[in-house]
Amino acid sequence: MASDGQAPGSSPQVTVGPNGSGIDGEARLPGQQDTNEMLLVVGATVRMARKRRRMTLQDLADQTGVSVSMLSMLERGVASPSIGTLVSVSSALGLHMAQLFQDPSAQASSPVRRRADQVVVQAAEGVSRRLVHTDVEHDLEMVINEYEPGTSSSKTPVHHDGMEFGLIISGTLTVSLDDVDYVLEPGDGIAYSSGTPHVLTNNGQVIARAVWVNVAFQPESSPDPR
Numbered sequence: 643m644a645s646d647g648q649a650p651g652s653s654p655q656v657t658v659g660p661n662g663s664g665i666d667g668e669a670r671l672p673g674q675q676d677t678n679e680m681l682l683v684v685g686a687t688v689r690m691a692r693k694r695r696r697m698t699l700q701d702l703a704d705q706t707g708v709s710v711s712m713l714s715m716l717e718r719g720v721a722s723p724s725i726g727t728l729v730s731v732s733s734a735l736g737l738h739m740a741q742l743f744q745d746p747s748a749q750a751s752s753p754v755r756r757r758a759d760q761v762v763v764q765a766a767e768g769v770s771r772r773l774v775h776t777d778v779e780h781d782l783e784m785v786i787n788e789y790e791p792g793t794s795s796s797k798t799p800v801h802h803d804g805m806e807f808g809l810i811i812s813g814t815l816t817v818s819l820d821d822v823d824y825v826l827e828p829g830d831g832i833a834y835s836s837g838t839p840h841v842l843t844n845n846g847q848v849i850a851r852a853v854w855v856n857v858a859f860q861p862e863s864s865p866d867p868r
Contacts, residue, residue, distance in 0.1 A: 682719035684728075684742045689717040691735040706730040707800045707839060725769050725787070726796025726841065733802035733836065733858050738783040739763070740776040768793040781858040788851050789815065789844035799839035804858040806840075807833045813850030816843045826852075 692702055699717075703710045708727050715721035716731070723731070732739045743761055755775050764770045768790030775784045781804075789795075799818065808817070810826045817824045819838050825845075826832060834840065836856070844850040 678719070680743075681722060685717045685719035687737075687742050688713075688731060688735065691737055692717075695735060697735075702731065702734055705734040706802055707798065722765075724767065724794075724796040725763065725765050725771050726794075726800050728763070729771075729856065730796075730800035730802045733804055733856070736858070738776045738778065738781075738856070738858065739771070739785075740773045740783060741778075743773075769795060783856045783858075785854050785856070786811075786851065787842070787854050788849055789813075789842065790849055791844055791847055793844055795842040799841045801839045802836050804836040804856055805833065806836050807831070807855040807857075809853045811851040811853060813844060813848045814846040815850040815852055816845050818843065 692699075697705075699710045699713050702708070702713055706713075706727075708723075708730060712721065712723065712727070713731070716723050716727070728739050728742065732742055740761070743763065760772050760774050762770055762772045770788045772786040772788075773783070774786060775782075777783070787795075799820075808815075808826070809831045810828050812828055815826045817826060817832055817834075818841050819834055820840075824832060
């Protein structure tokens, strides 16, 4: 039986507000955490991962393009980041975005991930990210992104380790890579280094939908000096 107004078979959703905003609107995994609790959980996960990697907030800001003040508010659970910020921060910390909301290791052993089991992270500014599959072992995450007209993945370009591959399903999407714009239409694909400052924007009149694959490259270990 569906709960919290969800239709049977629909995906559980997590809603986050726009960059720098207060906490508002629906923001919970159905039947689980409310907005404040979810943001606190995400913030604590980010802080723990950062401390584990012995990074300062400035280190994380340098690797992502996200301001120190925004990162601090994120860790304290008092501000809601954009989808782009979550992707960039989690990647810089050696995580996939899905790991901020759920444990991918808890996924069923079946190779199939049913729609009803795919968490949708909904940003209040009109951008959503459906977490279709996360493969921690191979550092790969496959998602479906949706952008309402006039919305972007983040307010400013972000960057992080890895590669990204996208395929437009419907609508049009402008991918800005280091201030160079590429307008993609249905059937168009794109691949680029996530280290290039990037932002995705829907300048069209209808919702833009795209399949996106993020592959995270972990920094190589330093050679043994002996």
